[in-house]
Structure formats: C-alpha cells, structure tokens
Amino acid sequence: MKRNSSTIAGVKSINKDSLSLLPIKEWPEAERPREKLLQGGAERLSDAELLAIFLRTGLPGRSAVDLARDALLRAGGLRALLNLSLSELCVLKGIGEAKYVQFQAALELGRRYLMERLEKGEAMTSPQASRDYLSLVLRDKQYESFFAMFLDSKHRVIHHTEMFRGTIDNASVPIREVVKAALKHNAAAMIVAHNHPSGVAEPSAADKALTESLDLALAMVGVKLLDHFVVGDAEVVSFAEIGAL
Structure with a gap:
C-alpha cells in the first residue's frame, strides 16, 4: 500500500503543525531541539526549544516543546518562569520538583561561569x-x-x-x-x-x-x-x- 507523505514514514514532509502529535524522536532531525543545537549551536534555539531539552518528554498528544511553550506563556516568559518558586512551578503541566532542581542548577552554573571569568582577571x-x-x-x-x-x-x-x-x-x-x-x-x-x-x-x-x-x-x-x-x-x-x- 502506498504511504501518504504526511505519515511518520514520510517524516520529511510532516507539516510543522502536526509535529506535536508525534514524540520528538520521530520529528525530522532538523526540527529536533537537541539536533538543532548540535548542528548550529544553542543560539539557534527558541526559548521553548531550550526549555524542552530540560523537559525531555511531553505528555500524550503534547510534545516537550508544546509543554515548554505553554509554561512560558503562563509564566510570562523565560525569566519569570525561572524565578518561580517550587510550588508555583509544579502547577505547570509536565514540570515538577526534578525540573525545578535542574533550572536552579542551570542558573547557578551561569553565575559560577561568569564569576570564574572575573576570578581570572x-x-x-x-x-x-x-x-x-x-x-x-x-x-x-x-x-x-x-x-x-x-x-x-x-x-x-x-x-x-x-x-x-x-x-x-x-x-x-x-x-x-x-x-x-x-x-x-x-x-x-x-x-x-x-x-x-x-x-x-x-x-x-x-x-x-x-x-x-x-x-x-x-x-x-x-x-x-x-x-x-x-x-x-x-x-x-x-x-x-x-x-x-
């Protein structure tokens, strides 16, 4: 039977609006956040795509990128999201204590990276x-x-x-x-x-x-x-x- 180019088998032709229906691992490589970062650097990624790398997995019918976009919208942006308390963050779908710990660790890494530069003159x-x-x-x-x-x-x-x-x-x-x-x-x-x-x-x-x-x-x-x-x-x-x- 001839396969439709919009099916998973024809992944290269998948419409971007349909990507959220698929696990990210089944997306075209050029659309996957991790692969985009490896191929072109982190600056190529949107806030939602960067956040999705931390989230790793989505929910049924919602990819990690979709969950990230929802979280950013509800929080009012990336900075506001990262400043949420643990209890505030856990209200958001797909985000719990483990992600809060990761976000705080990432922020502290940023602070220490910048301080290390200052300590070196x-x-x-x-x-x-x-x-x-x-x-x-x-x-x-x-x-x-x-x-x-x-x-x-x-x-x-x-x-x-x-x-x-x-x-x-x-x-x-x-x-x-x-x-x-x-x-x-x-x-x-x-x-x-x-x-x-x-x-x-x-x-x-x-x-x-x-x-x-x-x-x-x-x-x-x-x-x-x-x-x-x-x-x-x-x-x-x-x-x-x-x-x-």
Whole structure:
C-alpha cells in the first residue's frame, strides 16, 4: 500500500503543525531541539526549544516543546518562569520538583561561569563580564541588596559577597564595615553594586552620596573603588561609565 507523505514514514514532509502529535524522536532531525543545537549551536534555539531539552518528554498528544511553550506563556516568559518558586512551578503541566532542581542548577552554573571569568582577571578588562554577573545575581531580588567584589592588584576577584540588604544609602551601609572587609581580604580595589527592586536603574541622590563616601573612605586605606553598579530590570548603570566616579 502506498504511504501518504504526511505519515511518520514520510517524516520529511510532516507539516510543522502536526509535529506535536508525534514524540520528538520521530520529528525530522532538523526540527529536533537537541539536533538543532548540535548542528548550529544553542543560539539557534527558541526559548521553548531550550526549555524542552530540560523537559525531555511531553505528555500524550503534547510534545516537550508544546509543554515548554505553554509554561512560558503562563509564566510570562523565560525569566519569570525561572524565578518561580517550587510550588508555583509544579502547577505547570509536565514540570515538577526534578525540573525545578535542574533550572536552579542551570542558573547557578551561569553565575559560577561568569564569576570564574572575573576570578581570572576580567573584572575590569571586561566590564561587561562584571555587568553580566552582577545583573544575574541582583536583578530579580525583591529587596535591595548591597554586593561587594574585592579585587587584587591585577583586578582579579579575591572574594565576593552580599554585605547588606534593605534600603541602600549612607545610613544603612556602614562605610566602616566595608573598609574593614576590604582590609580583611587585603583588597587593592573594589567593585560594589546594588539593585533597585523597582526595576529603574537610575542612580538616586542617596546612591551618589554613598558612592562618594565609599570612594573617599576606601582611598584613605589605599583601596581603589573602581565602580559602583546600579542594577535595574533591563539596565545596569555604571558610575564609572557615566563619569560619576
């Protein structure tokens, strides 16, 4: 009997709208997320296709890509999805505790990858590396967080930590404690950052006053304040780049 070109046997001619009816392993190779990544790199994949690689399997009548698209739509995008709590994530079809663990592990791998670059001397030779790392660490926090990176004379990261949380200004960030920490880690320079949970990265008057106080206090003990980043929702403002430091 002659087979229809739209059947599984004629997989090359399958209409894309019908792919969700088939397991991904029966899709044309050019349409499978894993094969697309191997052949052209991860940047070729859509958010749903990348997510589908983590999901691995779908449900009857729904491929992993379909489930990924549904999850992204319900969450409001990839960033919002990855920021969901375990209980919130498990409400979504096809996603449970194991996937939550994988997502959190992937995020932490990203943070550690960026920090490793900074520890190898890219804190200032590649300002974008600092911006990327600090954005990943601070952008989605629901509270204001003051983060510090202590650098050696070659601007490699010696230590990094969240020092304070709450309202970030001269009154709530003890300058003396920052100086003490810089001396403890024998830092030659520092980069500090804090986030604006409002999402607006525009430095406030309090941010500017804090930067001036930190710069002066650190200079008195021979530590150079290289930059102060303000992390917003879609932007990271550098005091050094805008000439305010």
